[in-house]
Amino acid sequence: MQDAFMSTLGLEGEILGPGRARVWGIVRPEHLNLHGTAHGGFLYTLADAAFALASNSHGVRAVALSTHMEFLRPVQAGDQMEAIAEEIYRGTRMALYRVEVRRQGEAVAWFTGWVYRFA
Template structure:
């Protein structure tokens, strides 16, 4: 696939996910084994202290990990497991999740993801995640 075909395909996948549509997530970039997801912050995504809710950061990391693993294996994929470490409160206008496959085999990929909050054009690392992504079995 060309870089533009990857972006078009990734956007179609996001458009097919009702939850991603609800949140308004967009593809920033996508290539084999790599993805960037973007989410504009809005009041509905905040917790009581005005930070992005941890579930929003977790969703972005989970989805980015799966995109990275799926593109690395050239397959539909699912998250088998992941862990996330929250480093600082996410405050800003935009969240960006950048994930990459660290290693990919025939049926699974191990991926990592960094989640950034962007405020005034400055990115701050807010969370890191790692996960195992598995190829979707075609029964």
């Protein structure tokens, strides 16, 4: 499952179950910043895409209210990346998600996000 923006970046995704999703892709040379490591925007998009899939997995439209991201380690061209999103809290109108961005199992970034649910 992917949207047009994910496709442009070479990302693919799947819903793992209610409130859970996974997005993956390989860091390409065009994803690098001026330091030669993966651009923060690429890693953010990877996490945000998993967040979107997980938060919309209940069949109720959900849109982001706020997000936060912590970058832990640099990522290089050719690295295989994945983002695993997990629902932490779901109320009637709001829900909270945590996303771990990984390079072959090693955490490289953490993302959290709140959504508004059109229930």
